[in-house]
Amino acid sequence: MKTGAIRLRKRSVAQATLHTVVMMCLQGRNEIIADDCEVHIVVADDGHCTVTVSLVMKPEAPLLLLCQQIQKHIAEEIAFMTPFTVDAVHVVVKRLDI
Structure with missing residues (x-):
């Protein structure tokens, strides 16, 4: 029986770098369950990026x-550590861990 292959979209170096910066911003925050975070980054050709973080x-x-603090911290760290301009940081609360 032939099984279908799953094609995974490979992240660019820019996306991987930005992902690392975002995860560094989330580490150490007791209010967030870091293992359940999802980060999506869109990088435009002109050096602008949009970050979406889904949190528990x-x-x-x-x-x-x-x-609001997370949005500001992520935007500031990306501006400080990379040459990218942040257009927006979207923070989505997926759920509350009760």
């Missing part, structure tokens, strides 16, 4: 304030 958070965290 603990319910005692002040959600709105924490999401």
Whole structure:
């Protein structure tokens, strides 16, 4: 029986670098379950990028304030550590870990 191969889209070096920066920003935050985070990055040819982070958070965290802090921290770190310009950082709370 022949099985179908799954074609995985390989990340570019730019996407891998940005992914690493984003994950560094999320590490050490007690309000986030880091193992359940998903990061999607779109990099344009002109050096602009859009980051979408899907998080699982603990319910005692002040959600709105924490999401705003994460957005700001990710945008600042990408600007500081890479030559990319951040157009937007979208933070999505997938669920609360109760």
